[in-house]
Amino acid sequence: MRNLWNLIKKDLLLEFSFILNPAASLKDPKTRKRSLLYLLTLAIFGGYLIYFINYLLGLVDIFKAQGLGELFLLLGLVTYTSLIIFLGISQVLSKLYFSDDISMLLPLPVSAADILGSKLISITVNSLLFALITVLPISIKYGGDWFFYLSAILGAVAATLLTISLIAMIEIVLMRFFNRLPNLKSLLQIVSMFMVIIFVLGFQWLMKLGQDMNISPESLPQLIEELSGKIYLLLPQVKLWMIALTESALWERLGALLLLLASALIIWQLVSRLGSRLFIKGLADNRVIAVRKHMLKRKTPGVRPVFLDIALKEIAEILKTPIYFFNIASIGVLIPILLMFPILINEGGDNFLSDINGLYGALEFSLGNNIGVGLLIGLLGSIFFGVTSQSAVSSITREGKRLWLVQTLPVKVKDQVNGRLVASYVFQTVGILPSALILWLLLRPPLEMVVAFFLGVGITAWMTSNLGLLIDILRPKLNWDNPQEAIKQNMNIFLFVMASFGYLGLIIFSLVKLFENKLIEYSSLLGIGLVILVLHALLGVIGYILSRRLFKKRLNKFN
Amino acid sequence: MIELKGVVKSFGEKRAVDNLDLTVEDGEIFGFIGPNGAGKTTTIKMIVGILEADCGEIKVGGIRLQEDPLEVKRMISYVPDNPFIYEKMTGYQYLNFLGDVYGLDKESRNMSIARYAQAFEIEENLKDYISGYSHGMQQKIALIGALLHEPKVLILDEPMVGLDPKSAFTLKELMKEGCQKGRTVFFSTHIMEVAEKLCHRIAIINHGKIVAVGTLEEIKSKFKEDGSLEEIFLELTE
Numbered sequence: 186m187r188n189l190w191n192l193i194k195k196d197l198l199l200e201f202s203f204i205l206n207p208a209a210s211l212k213d214p215k216t217r218k219r220s221l222l223y224l225l226t227l228a229i230f231g232g233y234l235i236y237f238i239n240y241l242l243g244l245v246d247i248f249k250a251q252g253l254g255e256l257f258l259l260l261g262l263v264t265y266t267s268l269i270i271f272l273g274i275s276q277v278l279s280k281l282y283f284s285d286d287i288s289m290l291l292p293l294p295v296s297a298a299d300i301l302g303s304k305l306i307s308i309t310v311n312s313l314l315f316a317l318i319t320v321l322p323i324s325i326k327y328g329g330d331w332f333f334y335l336s337a338i339l340g341a342v343a344a345t346l347l348t349i350s351l352i353a354m355i356e357i358v359l360m361r362f363f364n365r366l367p368n369l370k371s372l373l374q375i376v377s378m379f380m381v382i383i384f385v386l387g388f389q390w391l392m393k394l395g396q397d398m399n400i401s402p403e404s405l406p407q408l409i410e411e412l413s414g415k416i417y418l419l420l421p422q423v424k425l426w427m428i429a430l431t432e433s434a435l436w437e438r439l440g441a442l443l444l445l446l447a448s449a450l451i452i453w454q455l456v457s458r459l460g461s462r463l464f465i466k467g468l469a470d471n472r473v474i475a476v477r478k479h480m481l482k483r484k485t486p487g488v489r490p491v492f493l494d495i496a497l498k499e500i501a502e503i504l505k506t507p508i509y510f511f512n513i514a515s516i517g518v519l520i521p522i523l524l525m526f527p528i529l530i531n532e533g534g535d536n537f538l539s540d541i542n543g544l545y546g547a548l549e550f551s552l553g554n555n556i557g558v559g560l561l562i563g564l565l566g567s568i569f570f571g572v573t574s575q576s577a578v579s580s581i582t583r584e585g586k587r588l589w590l591v592q593t594l595p596v597k598v599k600d601q602v603n604g605r606l607v608a609s610y611v612f613q614t615v616g617i618l619p620s621a622l623i624l625w626l627l628l629r630p631p632l633e634m635v636v637a638f639f640l641g642v643g644i645t646a647w648m649t650s651n652l653g654l655l656i657d658i659l660r661p662k663l664n665w666d667n668p669q670e671a672i673k674q675n676m677n678i679f680l681f682v683m684a685s686f687g688y689l690g691l692i693i694f695s696l697v698k699l700f701e702n703k704l705i706e707y708s709s710l711l712g713i714g715l716v717i718l719v720l721h722a723l724l725g726v727i728g729y730i731l732s733r734r735l736f737k738k739r740l741n742k743f744n
Numbered sequence: 745m746i747e748l749k750g751v752v753k754s755f756g757e758k759r760a761v762d763n764l765d766l767t768v769e770d771g772e773i774f775g776f777i778g779p780n781g782a783g784k785t786t787t788i789k790m791i792v793g794i795l796e797a798d799c800g801e802i803k804v805g806g807i808r809l810q811e812d813p814l815e816v817k818r819m820i821s822y823v824p825d826n827p828f829i830y831e832k833m834t835g836y837q838y839l840n841f842l843g844d845v846y847g848l849d850k851e852s853r854n855m856s857i858a859r860y861a862q863a864f865e866i867e868e869n870l871k872d873y874i875s876g877y878s879h880g881m882q883q884k885i886a887l888i889g890a891l892l893h894e895p896k897v898l899i900l901d902e903p904m905v906g907l908d909p910k911s912a913f914t915l916k917e918l919m920k921e922g923c924q925k926g927r928t929v930f931f932s933t934h935i936m937e938v939a940e941k942l943c944h945r946i947a948i949i950n951h952g953k954i955v956a957v958g959t960l961e962e963i964k965s966k967f968k969e970d971g972s973l974e975e976i977f978l979e980l981t982e
Binding site: 187188191194195198199202206209210212213285286288289291292293294295296465466 | 792793794796814815817818820822824828829830832833834837841842844845846847871872873875876
């Protein structure tokens with residue numbers, strides 16, 4: 186028990202080090218930057234969070250006014266529990282199987298059961314943060330007696346611990362079978378990222394189904410009962426939690442809460458004790474590099490230009506690292522899917538498409554106008570769809586602790602810069618293709634418009650790649666421990682994307698205002714397109730020259 | 745103190761440790777040398793309980809590791825070749841965590857921290873986050889953590905890597921001092937000079953098998969009377 190507590194204490198200290206030890210956090214430059222970035226992110230998303238909570242609280246009032254308060258509470262608990270299941274799957278895997286922490290703990294005189302038990306508690310504590318923005322505000326707004334609030338808090342703790350423990354048990358058993366797969370970590374990251382997409386699309390699809398159902402007020406009670414029955418069958422912890430919150434008899438509520446707490450503690454203990462041996466076995470095997478029986482025969486490559494080698498290295502690294510792949514290479518495919526799916530499945534989708542066609546149809550078609558429209562869509566659209574899929578802005582950052590290789594290899598600056606730009610160019614151009622295809626299918630534009638579109642895409646890719654590389658040369662983030670940190674906690678990328686969107690917004694706003702005030706007409710589009718084209722090309726040239734000069738100057742100052 | 749009998753560990757088709765027999769006595773400084781990939785780290789990881797042997801028996805202090813791993817781990821301290829330390833903890837927090845795990849009382853914990861922090865000249869940095877430490881400082885804090893509870897057995901994987909000469913000297917002195925008090929030290933190294941000067945006995949491992957074991961004189965008399973340990977090592981591991 187003593188060691189269990191020590192391990193929990195240690196995990197909490199590591200998870201919330203900035204809050205628990207702010208002085209040391211601010212003293213170390215590495216953690217200081219990270220802490221400030223967290224604070225900045227919190228400040229940015231804090232507003233959205235407050236808006237979201239207010240929206241939720243508004244919904245409580247609406248549901249209560251219609252006599253459906255209890256249903257809303259149930260939906261709140263279900264949403265929270267689903268979120269815990271969804272996030273718990275990756276959290277449990279990462280904390281149990283892909284953390285260096287376990288290797289550090291194994292030689293210490295602490296039992297595997299204590300290690301596993303403490304990990305489940307720390308994941309539970311992390312997950313409970315979501316209760317703070319979902320269950321807690323809903324419960325406070327819904328209101329009740331003292332036992333209601335007690336049940337809301339203890340119920341959240343128990344339901345979360347129980348859910349996380351069950352997920353852990355399933356994963357521990359599964360990892361005994363899957364732990365020898367080659368590149369397991371990458372494979373699991375890809376699976377979990379696909380799950381995120383399926384979750385987002387599935388949620389939108391379910392919303393659409395809900396909208397399509399014709400529910401009469403008379404059939405509502407029966408529908409709620411059926412829905413509750415199905416939910417309770419899948420998530421019995423939610424049933425106990427709901428009884429503790431909403432039943433009228435205190436003894437019934439007390440019984441449900443005690444049963445929920447006892448189940449959580451028993452299952453947590455069972456998983457910790459019975460699962461520990463299986464966990465350690467799966468963990469040890471997981472650290473064994475799986476042997477590929479059939480090695481691929483590779484051709485010896487011929488001599489290539491150095492810049493091409495650097496470009497191919499960049500491309501291969503991005504394609505083989507799931508975090509890079511999803512954040513750079515696949516974003517061009519994902520954005521159109523995520524944006525278009527809700528439009529297409531909803532009734533408004535047809536209207537939206539006809540609106541687009543209407544706008545397009547209203548154009549005065551002529552060679553000059555077509556080229557102008559194609560250019561503008563290419564120049565501006567590729568900023569929206571392509572800027573996140575360019576790799577140059579993280580090119581130096583991704584070198585991380587391997588930077589010594591870049592610093593010591595006899596490679597010309599020109600090749601270093603060109604290679605990274607070529608890779609970025611490839612990703613950005615390929616990234617826009619799905620969006621271009623959708624546009625082409627919707628609008629069936631004339632050939633000159635398509636050619637002008639790709640000219641616009643090419644010039645914008647040239648500009649953003651060069652400017653992105655320049656930013657990364659100026660302040661690369663080299664001190665990172667995993668690719669996620671290199672990409673997700675990278676201020677360069679964040680600022681670059683924000684600046685690009687700001688620029689895009691400014692151009693569109695200006696164009697709309699100029700049109701509204703009749704200062705420009707359709708016939709001016711070609712001229713405007715050409716001006717922006719020249720601007721992008723010039724900015725690209727300036728970025729390129731500065732990148733080459735600064736790369737040489739800063740190469741040995743990167744550290 | 746440490747006894748390995750018929751220990752085998754395979755990774756896929758590769759046998760990393762092959763039927764290994766080895767005994768390390770109480771109060772002995774034992775050097776474990778071998779080329780890269782010979783099985784040194786795998787053997788060490790099995791002794792400290794990170795890896796499980798496929799077959800064979802490992803005993804520490806007369807206790808079978810498989811039977812009572814916790815009791816064995818209470819006797820052992822281990823520092824890996826590239827120690828992972830909690831970067832978001834300060835040096836003090838990390839040492840206190842280890843003190844808690846080994847059940848040290850406040851007084852003896854503070855005394856040990858003060859003593860070893862002074863020996864390794866790291867007192868000034870104990871309040872800082874470990875993420876700000878250099879590789880050598882991280883090695884030092886890992887060593888202090890290992891020595892904190894005065895273990896009966898100290899197992900070190902390449903302990904000299906990353907240490908400055910003064911700290912390496914301090915570590916060697918602490919190893920000798922510990923042995924005088926009955927502590928067993930088992931360490932792997934690639935530095936032949938350290939093994940020659942510091943160890944009571946040495947084992948050379950190659951392809952998972954022990955190819956030579958004994959005192960330096962015993963090994964020399966068996967393989968090459970007038971040769972250095974380096975020459976013998978190169979010959980045996982060719």
